[in-house]
Amino acid sequence: MTADHVKFSRYQILCAEREAWNDGEGAGDGYHYDGMCFWRLEKDGKRRLLPSWRTPSHGWSHEDGCDCDLCGSRRPIPLRPRSVA
Numbered sequence: 789m790t791a792d793h794v795k796f797s798r799y800q801i802l803c804a805e806r807e808a809w810n811d812g813e814g815a816g817d818g819y820h821y822d823g824m825c826f827w828r829l830e831k832d833g834k835r836r837l838l839p840s841w842r843t844p845s846h847g848w849s850h851e852d853g854c855d856c857d858l859c860g861s862r863r864p865i866p867l868r869p870r871s872v873a
Contacts, residue, residue, distance in 0.1 A: 801848045
């Protein structure tokens, strides 16, 4: 994942049903959604299962190159110049 990756809400991530990550809200811990469950990724490497409402509501990202409908709708559409002649 990259820093300039598109960010989504928790609701959008739930609807997409794909893996997603969130760097957290400055606490140093991150969050992971595996497509079914939310996890807190602690600094010491442990993972803790969390209910969705205990995770950040915004700031979620899919993997680079994700081809889901959600990520696809955010990609710019390449425009081809048309001849006016």
